[in-house]
Amino acid sequence: GQQLNQSPQSMFIQEGEDVSMNCTSSSIFNTWLWYKQDPGEGPVLLIALYKAGELTSNGRLTAQFGITRKDSFLNISASIPSDVGIYFCAGQIVGNQGGKLIFGQGTELSVKP
Amino acid sequence: GAGVSQSPSNKVTEKGKDVELRCDPISGHTALYWYRQSLGQGLEFLIYFQGNSAPDKSGLPSDRFSAERTGGSVSTLTIQRTQQEDSAVYLCASSLAPKTQYFGPGTRLLVL
Numbered sequence: 626g627q628q629l630n631q632s633p634q635s636m637f638i639q640e641g642e643d644v645s646m647n648c649t650s651s652s653i654f655n656t657w658l659w660y661k662q663d664p665g666e667g668p669v670l671l672i673a674l675y676k677a678g679e680l681t682s683n684g685r686l687t688a689q690f691g692i693t694r695k696d697s698f699l700n701i702s703a704s705i706p707s708d709v710g711i712y713f714c715a716g717q718i719v720g721n722q723g724g725k726l727i728f729g730q731g732t733e734l735s736v737k738p
Numbered sequence: 739g740a741g742v743s744q745s746p747s748n749k750v751t752e753k754g755k756d757v758e759l760r761c762d763p764i765s766g767h768t769a770l771y772w773y774r775q776s777l778g779q780g781l782e783f784l785i786y787f788q789g790n791s792a793p794d795k796s797g798l799p800s801d802r803f804s805a806e807r808t809g810g811s812v813s814t815l816t817i818q819r820t821q822q823e824d825s826a827v828y829l830c831a832s833s834l835a836p837k838t839q840y841f842g843p844g845t846r847l848l849v850l
Contacts, residue, residue, distance in 0.1 A: 629780075658838075666843055667829050667831075667841030668829075670840070724788075724833070726773075726781070726783065726831075726839060729780050731778075
């Protein structure tokens with residue numbers, strides 16, 4: 626089935642550092658989403674992007690919908706310990722495919738105080 | 739308001755037994771999705787319900803998997819004759835429109 630390539634697979638950073646992760650796809654999506662998952666929990670939506678080229682911020686998080694509609698990145702500025710978790714990108718085609726999400730493999734973020 | 743809830747939170751079963759997993763979506767949400775997450779992996783789409791339309795079953799891995807949604811609300815995912823490779827976290831999500839999906843906490847299934 627469809628897959629997204631998400632990188633890096635894991636990151637170990639110092640508190641206060643900035644973080645960047647990205648996703649690429651061979652398919653076009655009309656929506657890109659970024660989720661965070663804490664242990665034992667379901668994913669929680671961080672940012673949703675609906676237009677090619679769109680750049681959206683949510684606090685210390687910034688994400689962009691690539692102009693080709695085949696990629697997206699997420700940046701986290703000035704990381705803090707509670708940023709620890711697994712971050713997933715997801716692409717969505719809204720329409721006749723019903724809106725199901727195609728997920729990347731995840732980026733596991735560790736923040737050292 | 740209440741979010742998506744799932745039950746049980748954990749399920750241990752023996753190979754060959756049937757299991758039923760339940761999802762209570764957010765009230766009023768017309769769309770309901772099931773995903774599976776294997777250890778250390780991203781989420782894999784299983785099935786999608788939208789209103790009264792026929793469900794999109796394209797992600798179900800085998801005919802041992804089935805799901806239903808009664809009255810446009812609660813959904814049950816059934817796995818018959820469970821196998822060890824069915825061990826995973828099964829996540830349910832709901833949405834008001836086919837855009838923002840809100841996930842439940844998942845059911846952790848272990849098949850021995």
